[in-house]
Amino acid sequence: MDARKLRILTAVVDNYIKTGEPVGSKTISMMPEIKVSAATVRNDMAVLEELGFLEQPHTSAGRIPTFSGYRLYIEEVLGKSELDAEEKERLDSMLGDESLCTEELLLQNASTALAEITKCATVVSNLAPKYSVISKVEVIPTGKRIYVILLITSNGKIKNKACRMTFDLTEDHMNFLQKFLEENLEGVSISDLSEERLNQLITAMGTYMVALSPLVKGICEMSRDLQKDEVIVAGEQNLLSCGDLDKGEVVRFISHKNELGGLLDDSMSGLQIVFGEEENQNFAIGNSSMIVSKYQKCGKTAGSLGVIGPVRLDYAKIIPYIDYFTEKLTRFLSEQGDGKDDDNDG
Amino acid sequence: MDARKLRILTAVVDNYIKTGEPVGSKTISMMPEIKVSAATVRNDMAVLEELGFLEQPHTSAGRIPTFSGYRLYIEEVLGKSELDAEEKERLDSMLGDESLCTEELLLQNASTALAEITKCATVVSNLAPKYSVISKVEVIPTGKRIYVILLITSNGKIKNKACRMTFDLTEDHMNFLQKFLEENLEGVSISDLSEERLNQLITAMGTYMVALSPLVKGICEMSRDLQKDEVIVAGEQNLLSCGDLDKGEVVRFISHKNELGGLLDDSMSGLQIVFGEEENQNFAIGNSSMIVSKYQKCGKTAGSLGVIGPVRLDYAKIIPYIDYFTEKLTRFLSEQGDGKDDDNDG
DNA sequence: TATTAGCACTCATGAAGTGTGAGTGCTAAC
DNA sequence: GTTAGCACTCACACTTCATGAGTGCTAATA
Numbered sequence: 001m002d003a004r005k006l007r008i009l010t011a012v013v014d015n016y017i018k019t020g021e022p023v024g025s026k027t028i029s030m031m032p033e034i035k036v037s038a039a040t041v042r043n044d045m046a047v048l049e050e051l052g053f054l055e056q057p058h059t060s061a062g063r064i065p066t067f068s069g070y071r072l073y074i075e076e077v078l079g080k081s082e083l084d085a086e087e088k089e090r091l092d093s094m095l096g097d098e099s100l101c102t103e104e105l106l107l108q109n110a111s112t113a114l115a116e117i118t119k120c121a122t123v124v125s126n127l128a129p130k131y132s133v134i135s136k137v138e139v140i141p142t143g144k145r146i147y148v149i150l151l152i153t154s155n156g157k158i159k160n161k162a163c164r165m166t167f168d169l170t171e172d173h174m175n176f177l178q179k180f181l182e183e184n185l186e187g188v189s190i191s192d193l194s195e196e197r198l199n200q201l202i203t204a205m206g207t208y209m210v211a212l213s214p215l216v217k218g219i220c221e222m223s224r225d226l227q228k229d230e231v232i233v234a235g236e237q238n239l240l241s242c243g244d245l246d247k248g249e250v251v252r253f254i255s256h257k258n259e260l261g262g263l264l265d266d267s268m269s270g271l272q273i274v275f276g277e278e279e280n281q282n283f284a285i286g287n288s289s290m291i292v293s294k295y296q297k298c299g300k301t302a303g304s305l306g307v308i309g310p311v312r313l314d315y316a317k318i319i320p321y322i323d324y325f326t327e328k329l330t331r332f333l334s335e336q337g338d339g340k341d342d343d344n345d346g
Numbered sequence: 347m348d349a350r351k352l353r354i355l356t357a358v359v360d361n362y363i364k365t366g367e368p369v370g371s372k373t374i375s376m377m378p379e380i381k382v383s384a385a386t387v388r389n390d391m392a393v394l395e396e397l398g399f400l401e402q403p404h405t406s407a408g409r410i411p412t413f414s415g416y417r418l419y420i421e422e423v424l425g426k427s428e429l430d431a432e433e434k435e436r437l438d439s440m441l442g443d444e445s446l447c448t449e450e451l452l453l454q455n456a457s458t459a460l461a462e463i464t465k466c467a468t469v470v471s472n473l474a475p476k477y478s479v480i481s482k483v484e485v486i487p488t489g490k491r492i493y494v495i496l497l498i499t500s501n502g503k504i505k506n507k508a509c510r511m512t513f514d515l516t517e518d519h520m521n522f523l524q525k526f527l528e529e530n531l532e533g534v535s536i537s538d539l540s541e542e543r544l545n546q547l548i549t550a551m552g553t554y555m556v557a558l559s560p561l562v563k564g565i566c567e568m569s570r571d572l573q574k575d576e577v578i579v580a581g582e583q584n585l586l587s588c589g590d591l592d593k594g595e596v597v598r599f600i601s602h603k604n605e606l607g608g609l610l611d612d613s614m615s616g617l618q619i620v621f622g623e624e625e626n627q628n629f630a631i632g633n634s635s636m637i638v639s640k641y642q643k644c645g646k647t648a649g650s651l652g653v654i655g656p657v658r659l660d661y662a663k664i665i666p667y668i669d670y671f672t673e674k675l676t677r678f679l680s681e682q683g684d685g686k687d688d689d690n691d692g
Numbered sequence: 693t694a695t696t697a698g699c700a701c702t703c704a705t706g707a708a709g710t711g712t713g714a715g716t717g718c719t720a721a722c
Numbered sequence: 723g724t725t726a727g728c729a730c731t732c733a734c735a736c737t738t739c740a741t742g743a744g745t746g747c748t749a750a751t752a
Contacts, residue, residue, distance in 0.1 A: 022744090024743065024744050024745085025744075025745080026743085026744080036694095036695070036696085037695070037696050037697080038696090038744095039695075039696050039697070039698095040694080040695055040696070042744090042745070042746075043694095043695085043746095045745095046745095046746080056744095056745085057704095058702085058703060058704070059701090059702050059703060059704095059744085059745065059746095060701085060702045060703045060704070060742090060743065060744050060745060061703085061704075061743080061744065061745090062743080062744065062745090099510065101510065102492065102508045102510070105508075135488050135489060136486065136488050138486065140482065140484065140496070140498070142481050142482050142498045142502075143481055143500075144682075146448065146502060148482075148496075148498060148504055150486070150494075150496060150506070152486070152488045152494060154489075156488075156492060156508055158494055158506045158508060160496070160504045160506055162448040162451070162502055162504060164445065164447065164448065237597045237600065237601050240586070240593060240597045241594065241597060247586065247593055248587065251583050251586045251587055254583060255583045336490075368715090370714065370715050370716085371715075371716080372714080372715080382723095382724070382725085383724070383725050383726080384715095384725090385717095385724075385725055385726070385727095386723085386724055386725070388715090388716070388717075389717095389723095389724090391716095392716090392717080402715095402716085403733095404731085404732065404733065405715085405716065405717095405730090405731050405732060405733095406713090406714065406715050406716060406730090406731045406732045406733070407714080407715065407716090407732085407733075408714080408715065408716095
């Protein structure tokens, strides 16, 4: 694989990404960076095809890149382009005032901002809930036999749930409950809240168990919710207006977006590209590609950040964006996590 | 307009709803309820076309209904079909245990259930927030200079918001704040929380104003949120898999779904059908139709409940569903609203 | 040996032409 | 008032054909 062939491959990919049409030898030969005739380009393209980097949709058409072709192109292109200061500033302002944000809101903002900039769908997964602890549980009566359970985790997630009871709780009930919850839940890691553990707690309530059971049931549900992988998806509409993707598959993807979690948490590190359907049945939008990168919190993987779009994606532009966001999240979360008393190992 | 013409119109609409193809005179004449020849049907259809109930896509095609045609058909069909007990039970179970539900959750469930059954998009608007009062405000410290504002309204809506402060609040701050909020916000109607009123409150905080301003700003934001018309949309994906509708228009609709509020609150009563685009520019999905019905709370309109789908909708089936849900919501909300001071235990 | 010009070949695409059939309106007979 | 019969319309599917972009191969050239 000599330098010219690589140049030709890059030119084909670039052109194909721009136009969506198969690229012919003549088009390539007229580019300033290619100084050979169409015939030579043809010879090289035949070799590139044999090597599996290019293919022809049909005999009399130009070439389009294969997945391997894209991969080589991306390696080649990677790190060659940087965001300028102006762009960084724009992204920063879209992320909102980080220092006043909770973790969850920050991830939400990142997802939305990235979707807006890239005009693609974005997906942000967050493993943090699993590793966080319950920092506060409160049950608040709000009249008419409705009680609100408020649950706050160490990573800033707030959940609430209203429970309607069949009778009013006595002061004794409330005192017991509040104390019980404080003692048994506050400071407990979310990942320790197994079904089994919750059942133990219920039994431990003794005579109060029956009266308070709707509330306990509510807390169980909330903890189950918290243990789910959190996946934030934004910009799904962008996929629908993308001509390269099958609308039906996109719709199916959108309605199953919550199942993306597992896919993102595959044990890969750094920046990864996954091509839909052919490569990964779980991510079944044909002709689509997903660029994923992992962000960290205090040196440990805390989640992933990705862009989903057509295979024909402007990688050269988008990858720097993803890099920037990944760095930014990592930096911010680590600053936030370093600070204080919550979950220092040991 | 004699009975046979009405029968023919109904047959055309029925058939068109089922097949999506223009309906010809021969098809109609072979139906058991039509006992005349194709030629006679043709004559009648020509009259129905003159009256504006049918139209021809092109000369040599069958007839399709016009909007007026659908309207006449719906009047005719209306009330002719009822849900059977089995179906009612199914709907009830989808709505969840009403007696343990808050108002908001109930509406959410209704929207989702209706979407699932009808395979359409559904929209539920809720005017209640405007008419409700704040029943509880609390500010809860959760460490690391983060404070959670919890706001609960009389109709069961719970909102929370985390505020990150630049320094920790003193006990004095907290005491003042809690008392201040209780005195000035609890029991206040949401609709009274004008920008002006909030500014008055801020000024009334005196020397505490500066220190507590991020929290006050947070409360302002939350109250602004509460005053917005609440619109719950479900089943949007169903519109995307509907061949009759333009995908682009559907996507546009989905991304602007929050603006539907005004449309639903037009001063209409009972069951209404709106046809998209042609009839109402605000509801701009061409070839779509929306069936809307108002539900009440203690005799006053409390919101609307609607189904959005293609014009070619199975009205005969869907209208009874909407009626049932409307009745159900009305009954439940009224019971809930009435029964403030019931004492049926101890 | 690497590159290039030349040439025959392929094949998607789009335009033009054609046949078919479902459906119509009109008229005259029942 | 209803119906059979007939000529007419027109979307749609099908075929045919010309075009041109792009190819691979070969032989000449640097």
